[in-house]
Amino acid sequence: MSDAPWLTVLGLGEDGLDGLSPANRQVLDRAEVIMGPPRHLSLVPETGAERIEWPVPFSDGLPILTGLRGRATVVLASGDPFWFGAGSVIARNFEAAEWTARPGQSTFSLAAARLGWPLEGTQTFGLHAAPLTRLRPHLSPGLRAIILLRNGAAVAELATYLTETGFADTQLHVMEALGGPRERARSVSLTEALLGTFDHPVCVGLEVAGEGRVFPKASGKPDEIFETDGQITKRPIRALTLSALAPQRGEHLWDIGGGTGSISIEWLMCDPALTATTIEPRADRAERIRRNADALGQDRLNVIHGTAPDVLSDLPLPDVVFIGGGLSADLLAWLRDALPAGTRLVANAVTLESEALLARWHEELGGDLLRIELAHSAPLGPRRGWKSAYPVVQWSVTL
Template identity: 65%
Template sequence: MSEGAPWLVIIGLGEDGPEGLSPASRAALERAEIVMGPPRHLSLLPDLGTERVEWPVPFSDGLDLLEGFRGRRVAVLASGDPFWFGAGSVIARRFGPGEWRALPGVSCFALAAARLGWALDRTLCLGHHAAPLTRLRPYLAPGVRMILTLRDGEAAADLGGYLAGLGFGSSHLWVMEALGGPRERVAEVRAEAVSEEFSHPVVVAVEVAGEGAALPRASGIDDTFFDSDGVMTKRPVRALTLSALAPKPGERLWDIGGGSGSIGIEWLLSHPSTQAVAIEPRADRIALINANAAALGVDRLQVVAGHAPQALAGLDAPDVVFVGGGLSAALLDWLFAHLPGGTRLVANAVTLESEAQLIAAHAERGGDLLRIELAQAAALGPRRGWKAAYPVVQWSVTL
């Protein structure tokens, strides 16, 4: 190994083994002292006369093992393009940029699109080999095309059942085994009819169809998407609240008084890079929050049990705070004393006592004060009239 040259090379290997490798990848394999990878990848290689090391389970143990080979010429095998839902980014985070180089192969997404003639730039590509199927929920709408990696062959039937259970059973699935290799097989089936067994590795292309309910992309999705014990920010007020919270990519929300989790969940639905923490003292409502978050595909919602402000200690600082329950002068004082300048705060009040606190806080600290009064048509004897909801006072301020 020449001085200053990377000791580690990450090679994307397809199901056709070394036949599909570029000349650079072949040369890197031939120069390697150690070839490391999952058993399936190693089995695709001929005898190269090099030491072979199986990547252990769990995956993190392999990083420690690889660390011990530092200074020797090591080739790590990964599937297709190692930086598209693969191991490449994890390895790159562990080792410095001068220690490794990557020689990617053809991704399974490219192979799947090529089999179907789909435009890859207009197809949703998702890695679900280690993720719950519920994370698909925000994307499910008739006409959507997606390509998914799955953990194993049995997961194809799980995917079909999941889609059928949401009313998308007529979706078309193309289940693709061992793309690019001699075992390649493509089976076309409707989601509600997946029954045969498939072998790993599996990629599934989906064209969504059916009468299932698609999640709206605007704030204020219908209340029926949430399970609730009755304590929930209702759709019109939730839409106005999300507008005031104004989520941006990468921002973190504290949702104090999580209730059913609707505010935090819609915050997370706004962009895949957003983060949210729901603070809720009641165990039954924590269960509701977790169930709603999982059902709507945002299980990344963090839930903290306890009362604010005590439960806030030690949490990563937020960009935005919503106070939907447990409002008090002490809580507001704590937030202003402990959070950095520029943090946005939105608080809703329904009772006269909490409204008075927001009016006083507005007078002392500025910001915007909004009174939301809504009425809905309802039966009034044989006719109809307006049934007013409790007014909501909303205070928005930047610390």
């Protein structure tokens, strides 16, 4: 086998060969195998190459592609394969020397050009294989976004979701088959989107408007956005806890004793490159965490029903650990012995016993020990007074 890449990821537009450069046409002509979704294959004339339809789900196609190793293979993708496309998946699964990419014009670029929107000020979402709830943290009046959807029927689903979240005045710009002979663009209301018929491939430009709840960008989201049975780290404490956890791009969090999941969900909201696993011993609470994560657009949260430290040894190691429940000397000892140096640990305690435990470990391992005391105004006879919450002791340390 030659040292040259045997695999080419080729970005294809709706105009098929008309949009390809001569060099990219030569790549297709020389291919022994052309692999891609049926719609992409239909845009390319017969060249004598073997044709393989990429299966659904997408992951099922990777073993097939691996079996083609050594044969000149072209994988067809939409527009720019590295903008919510197949390129990143292939790059993760094959050596860099095996593949090359030839991107085409992205759907986002075409849509922005039709709408006259600057891409640097427009949010982009690839929701063709992801839930519409990914939009939820971003919805606010004035937002402009371009969204890729899985099919025409998803336009009505998007309109329904925007109505349910309180943004029924949003303007939708529905664009079908951009860049090809079937291209069509329409600006519609949510009602018109519910009644209309749209053809795949479809993307939608949103100009968000309405009276729906807007999530603040700062840590300490409103308690009311979480479904809870009362077991929740309240907003001010959550803000201080997120500050102590200090998320940095690409880090992974263990949230031990997840309760409502508010800490790990807010962790994920800080940056799309962050990941998290929450461990919750009660099945009903684990299910509630799952619902909260999905509803708030953080479906990538990994929820484990189990007890720490019993389930921890089977999990990928974290960069940061938060203990919000189940604090014990055994758990702290396990974390100290099992986790690598540099792992950050934050634990919150409310009871006298857990406070004493953190004080002993602070003496042994150092770090910062913080006592947080808050009070809220409350009726006091005909007047008002301060009603104190239970103080919280927070220990932060780098192992």
